[in-house]
Amino acid sequence: MRFLKDTDGYVLVLTLLFLPVFLGMAVLVIDISRGNNAHSDLQAAADALALAGAVELDGGSDAITRAKAAMENVDNTVHFLGNDANNMQTVLEYEDVADNEFTVIFLRDIPPNDHDPIDQAWVNANATTDGTDAEYVYVSARSEDLYSIFSSVLKPLIRTVPVRANAVAMSQSAVCDVPPLFICNPFEGEGITDLQTAFSNGLLHGRILKLHAKQNQNDPAGPGNFGFLQTNGTSSAADIRDFFAGAPNPTCYESDTVDTKPGYATSIATGFNIRFDIYDAPYRNAQDDYGPAYNVRKGYKPGTGNFCRKQALVDPSTADFMGFPDNGTMGSPTNGAGGVLVGSPDDYGTFTTPAGPGTWDEWDISTYWSVNHPANPTGHTVVESTFDHLGLQPSRYDVYRHEIETELASANNLVAENSTGGETGYPKCSDPDNNVDHVPAYDPADPSAPTGTKDRRVIIAAIVNCLANPFNGQATLPVNSYASIFMVRPIEKSSNNGKGNQDEDATLREGGTIDVEFVDITGFGGNGTLDTFIRAESILVR
Incomplete structure (x- = not known):
């Protein structure tokens, strides 16, 4: 027990x-x-x-x-x-x-x-x-x-x-710190919605695009129209103009969709033209705030005694002064907006790659060169074309870069070289040699340029298909692609002879256009130069 x-x-x-x-x-x-x-x-x-x-x-x-x-x-x-x-x-x-x-x-x-x-x-x-x-x-x-x-x-x-x-x-991906600009695909009416393939095939090379604002606020936007995008914070006409002058845009735009801003696409001429060393009201004394591009040659007659008094010639294709000319053949896009013109092939409307070199890229490069570089009138023959492999002649942007890079690399002074009439490509109105407070004109290729320097004659725009997505005013639109575009010439209207635009709205209503040329495009068909503007990343969604 x-x-x-x-x-x-x-x-x-x-x-x-x-x-x-x-x-x-x-x-x-x-x-x-x-x-x-x-x-x-x-x-x-x-x-x-x-x-x-x-x-x-x-x-x-x-x-x-x-x-x-x-x-x-x-x-x-x-x-x-x-x-x-x-x-x-x-x-x-x-x-x-x-x-x-x-x-x-x-x-x-x-x-x-x-x-x-x-x-x-x-x-x-x-x-x-x-x-x-x-x-x-x-x-x-x-x-x-x-x-x-x-x-x-x-x-x-x-x-x-x-x-x-x-x-x-x-x-x-997103695009940040760029002007709030969208362009209705000028070639949508021809069936070209795959702009990447068109770009890689050279169909956009060397073609000047004369983009126009809507003429009637009640009409839907069409191919070749341009307009503005929504911005964070204030977006008054003065703010939009400042963004085109070079003020930082606090908005990043998505790669897939953008929101348009309602109203006329106007009031930007004076901001846009600063990049060409033209300081009109309200920027007459803004040389301390906004600098021009490094190369601003545009076919203007310099003012006497005052570098800021320039005069655009009614016909820039003269023996003494010449900016970049239009293409040999210009045409209105099918279903395009009023006032829009594009450099066109001789058989305009086909938009297919022909056998041999194209004709859409043809502009008078030889006359431009002989007028602006009389010391070497045949120098254009050594300018490299970005689409030389397709037999296409150098674009205006190719020539513009050649003028800059040759000057920087070998001191040939192609930018500073006088045309027959005495115009140079170097900005004078904002020259720091005249006023130490003026913002210098830098080129990104210059080793002395500040970090982050961008080419002031190249801007980024969202390309949208306006026929497939008709809208009027404010809308959320799918983005076809983003493109870098070269600013060929200042915004002008024929009636004021280039002496200043007190009424910017009238400038664009009376025939003023934004004249540009494609440089690169986002996506598989581009050259990759937009990487510095595009923030691309992959994200986990699950």
Whole structure:
């Protein structure tokens, strides 16, 4: 009886009874920790792969090919799946083959709610192999199964547990600190909505675009019209004008959509023209605040005794003064807005790449050069064309850059060289040699230029398809692309002979146009020079 009532050692008995439970719980905790670590590694691998692929989804026809190539350069590791030192770390590498650790699917769309799964039915309806349609990249990562110590003890038939991680990413970009300008695609009426392909084929090279504001506020915008975008903070006419003069724009614009500003696209002429060293009211004394471009040659006769008194010739194509001329053939775009003209091929309306060199790029480069550089009247023959591989002659922008770069590189002074009539390309009205407070004219290629210097005769504009998305006033519009455009000449109206624009609204209503030339375009067909303006990144959405 005493033995039955003896309680000595009961703790040992209880410990022995519960020891398997304690050991099992410890093993379970270890397995859970290993599983969490392995899942974290897999999730990081899926995220990295999705981000690497999504950044290439720019709407190009080869976007998926480039995305897969980018993903193949990403290496990842997963830890704690195995149960010994030899297989505790697994290296994951993406290959576009069957039975790879990664399943990659490109999608046109994803469910609007995060809790809605991307299941097989959704994949069947939204998967794409067309790079122009791919908006999202879906990645599912699964390597070796987790070797479970706990499961193997309890039931040897269940020794491994699958671990999987999923990620979805998309490409996103924004354009920051640029003038709030949009342009209705001038070629939309001809069926050219794929501007990237048109640009890469040279169809936009060397073509002057004479863009016009809407003539009637109640009419919808059409091909060749330009207008303004909404800005953060105040957006009065004076503010918009300042942005075109060079004031920082506090707004970043999305790559996919933009919001237009209602009202007439007017009141910017004097701000725009500062970039050409023309300081009209209200900027007559703004040389301390806004500098011009480095090369402002424009076919103007210099004033006598006062460099700020310039006079535009009624016909700039004279023997003594000459700015960049129009194309040999000019035409109105199909369904284009009133007053809009574009440099056109002889067979205007086809817009297909002809056999041999095109005709849309032809402008009188030889006369321009002989008038402005009489010391070497045939020097234009050494100017390189950005589309020389297609047999196209140098664009106005090519010549403009050649004048600058030759002057900087070899001291040939092409910018400062006098034309036959005495005009130079160097800005005089804002010359710091005349007033130390004036903002110097820098070119980005000049080693002495401040960090972040931009070419003042190149601005960025959003291109939208106004026929496919008719609007009037304020609207949210899909962006076709962003383009850098070269400002060919100042905004003028024939009635004032270039002596100043007291009524800027009248300047644009009476035939004044923004005359520009394409330099580059965002997307797969561009030259990549817009990278400094575009903030491109890929983001995880799931």
